Amino acid sequence: MNASATLATALPAGLKRLTMAAFPTPLEAAHRLGEALGLGLYVKREDCSGYGLGGNKLRKLDFIMADVLAKGHDAVITTAGAQSNFCRALAAASAKLGLACGLLLRGSGADAVQGNLLLDQVFGATVRFTDVTDPWDPRVKTELTALAEVLRAQGRNPAVVHLPGATASLAAAAWVTGAEELDAQWRAAGIDPAALYVAVGSGLTMAGLALGLKRAGRRCRVVGISVQQPRERIVPWIVETAAGAARLAGIETVLTAGDFDLDDSHRGPAYGVPSDASLEALAMAGRHEGLILDPVYTGKAMAGLIAHARAGAIARGETVAFLHSGGTPGLFVHSDLVARSMT
């Protein structure tokens, strides 16, 4: 089944928004995987959100790029890891809008040009590498300034787009529209999921989703599976950015830490390193549904869902939703490991 519906309610408060991505993204029943887990399982296909191989960043970029254009910029710069999905999506959005894009990527430049890094080049971004691993180290600011100078020398007027910084509340507000879309699609499909599983990196997607579903009056428990940060770090940040998103969007609903669940026990060996459970989840999704997960985000989130189902934390026969947040290029970066795990 493939149920989709138009937005039930638009975000208030006059937030500017472009319409670059393909919304609403599909909601699909995953019958065979659901049956294997003893659940009624639905997948929100945000991996199908459109240009540049899609994913959860495109919903954020409809708002972020509207803001960048409104402020008169014709270039963007950001910094993240060499395999950042956000950087790849930003490069693709910039190409689509005719903006220049500068990326300061953590790494030596000696890594294989594969996955997101390969796509950054396909989309024409100017890529520089940094060996500074802490994004808050003052040297990062200096290197970003130097990159901005490169773009200025080309006659461009760059904006710094940094997700953990000032852009965070706007990105979380963007995901309130994801909650509105889900609410409408669940109504159209006649389902009322008990839980929605989502991969948590920066937590901004989770913040907007949990805020929006609470505002919609849904019983649905949003369950975040952290792939990087421990619970005690990420939970207060989710609450803080949800408050910022509510302010921006003119929403009175207040999201508290008690409104959602956060499980940080599926992070595996480290951020960006596939766990055995994520590789098993990849195989299960692929072999039951033809669904492609990635080992860094969605594989770990699905591993969390599978573990909860097996442990009985989700009642048998219950209806559950899973946000497929994209990340597909990451699969190819770990192709050797993934291939070995499939035998």
Ligand SMILES: Cc1ncc(COP(=O)(O)O)c(C=O)c1O
């Ligand atoms: C594929 C994918 N899924 C999920 C996430 C997590 O989203 P957020 O950073 O909003 O928590 C990310 C973040 O980079 C991502 O790339």
